[in-house]
Amino acid sequence: MKAKVYVTLKKGVLDPQGKAVAHALHSMSYKSVGDVRQGKFFEVSLHGVTRAEAEKQVKEMGEKLLANTVIEDYRFEIMDGE
Amino acid sequence: MANSGIKFGIVVFPGSNCDADSHHVVTRVLGCPAEYLWHKETSLKNSDVVILPGGFSYGDYLRCGAIAKFSPIMTEVRNFARRGGRVIGICNGFQVLVETGLLPGTLIKNRDLKFICDWVDLRLENTRTLFTGKGKKGATYRMPIAHGEGNYFIDPDGLKRLEDGGQVVFRYADSSGRVTEEANPNGSLGNIAGICNEKGNILGMMPHPERASETLLGSEDGRFIFESLIG
Numbered sequence: 001m002k003a004k005v006y007v008t009l010k011k012g013v014l015d016p017q018g019k020a021v022a023h024a025l026h027s028m029s030y031k032s033v034g035d036v037r038q039g040k041f042f043e044v045s046l047h048g049v050t051r052a053e054a055e056k057q058v059k060e061m062g063e064k065l066l067a068n069t070v071i072e073d074y075r076f077e078i079m080d081g082e
Numbered sequence: 083m084a085n086s087g088i089k090f091g092i093v094v095f096p097g098s099n100c101d102a103d104s105h106h107v108v109t110r111v112l113g114c115p116a117e118y119l120w121h122k123e124t125s126l127k128n129s130d131v132v133i134l135p136g137g138f139s140y141g142d143y144l145r146c147g148a149i150a151k152f153s154p155i156m157t158e159v160r161n162f163a164r165r166g167g168r169v170i171g172i173c174n175g176f177q178v179l180v181e182t183g184l185l186p187g188t189l190i191k192n193r194d195l196k197f198i199c200d201w202v203d204l205r206l207e208n209t210r211t212l213f214t215g216k217g218k219k220g221a222t223y224r225m226p227i228a229h230g231e232g233n234y235f236i237d238p239d240g241l242k243r244l245e246d247g248g249q250v251v252f253r254y255a256d257s258s259g260r261v262t263e264e265a266n267p268n269g270s271l272g273n274i275a276g277i278c279n280e281k282g283n284i285l286g287m288m289p290h291p292e293r294a295s296e297t298l299l300g301s302e303d304g305r306f307i308f309e310s311l312i313g
Contacts, residue, residue: 013235014269016195065152068145068181070188071235 001046003058005066005076008039013071042066046078054078086312090116091129093159093175095150100136100172100292107295108133112308121153131168131311132159134175136228136290146189146231147177156182168212168311169284173229176276176286185279185286186244187236193269197230201300202267204275204289205255208248211282216310222259223252223303225289227267227275232288234270234277241271252276252287 009015015037022036044061046054058076067074090108094101101118108116117127121139126132140149150156156178163169163184171179179185192198203222209215217223236244244250252275256265266273268288276287291304 014190014193014233016191016193016233016269020195065144065148068148068188070180070186070237071190 001049001051001054002079002081003042003044003046003054003076004079005042005044005058005062005074006039007042007062007067007072007074009037010071010073039072040066051078086114088114088130088312089128090114090131090133091119091126092116092133092135093119093121093155094135095121095137095139095153095178097139097141098135098137098174100174100290103290104133104135104172104292107292107305107308111295111305112312114312119155121150121155124154124158126155126158126162129162131170132162134159134169134171134178135292136173136175139174139178142174142231145181146174147179147181150174150178151182160184163279163284166281166283170213170307170311171284171286172290172292173227173232173288176288177231179284179286184284185277186240187234187277189231189288190233190235191231192229192233192267197228198232198267199228200226200267202227202275202289203255203257203259203265204252205259205261206251207253208251208278208282210248211251211278211285213278213285213307213310214251216306220259222255222257223294223306224257224301225291225294225304226301227289229268229288232268232270234272234274234288236271244274244277245272247280249277249280250274251278251285252289 294304
């Protein structure tokens with residue numbers, strides 16, 4: 001089983017890196033680009049657990065380590081296979 | 083040199099690099115006993131004060147301070163702090179304290195994305211903590227900063243609680259003590275450079291008092307923090 005975990009900045013939290021990326025895209029003449037928000041993506045492989053156990057564990061991982069819930073939100077999906 | 087018998091414990095994570103500076107100030111400048119506490123240890127070895135030093139614990143992987151909070155020694159530091167034990171986190175140590183939840187808010191990338199290595203002036207806002215009793219409220223103190231993620235952030239309710247509770251200990255200011263946008267090196271909310279918990283036994287600060295405790299190093303302005311601790 002595999003979990004895909006997405007960590008994104010909460011609304012209203014300053015994202016200087018996203019701003020710098022947006023600035024670069026603007027200077028590349030992508031005039032359609034508005035805001036850019038930078039986040040993190042994790043692939044976590046899990047072994048010997050049921051889907052329900054995996055969901056419970058990945059939620060804990062998100063809360064305790066993968067995201068800093070002061071400034072970040074996280075969401076995840078669990079998929080079958082390696 | 084005063085020797086009050088107060089013992090300092092200095093936590094060493096893989097990647098800490100201000101541990102020796104802290105040890106030097108405590109033992110050679112203050113004349114107090116001190117011991118290094120390796121991150122895998124599970125005892126604070128009867129320390130009266132714990133220092134979480136600056137550096138790049140665990141290479142700053144994931145987020146600064148995020149991995150360090152799961153070190154075995156941090157369980158002891160958490161228990162010690164919750165019992166009222168004195169804990170000071172400097173720079174990366176401050177980042178560890180917010181990740182651990184012992185102090186509120188968090189430290190994000192500097193506004194201009196640059197690592198800043200410079201001297202700053204700090205206005206002391208609260209002398210009623212165990213770390214600042216020998217300071218003068220409203221006075222400015224000159225200390226160095228060296229960080230890429232020192233931009234203090236907290237939600238508006240949290241900021242109000244900090245301000246109302248007098249938990250903001252240091253703010254970036256100009257040399258005459260005015261808290262201005264120009265004097266804010268990294269974009270921190272409210273120019274916050276250091277905060278304490280409600281009880282005042284845990285202090286986190288981005289500037290380095292241990293690098294400003296001897297005239298030889300350009301400033302002695304940080305020494306009062308250590309002196310306040312030994313009474």
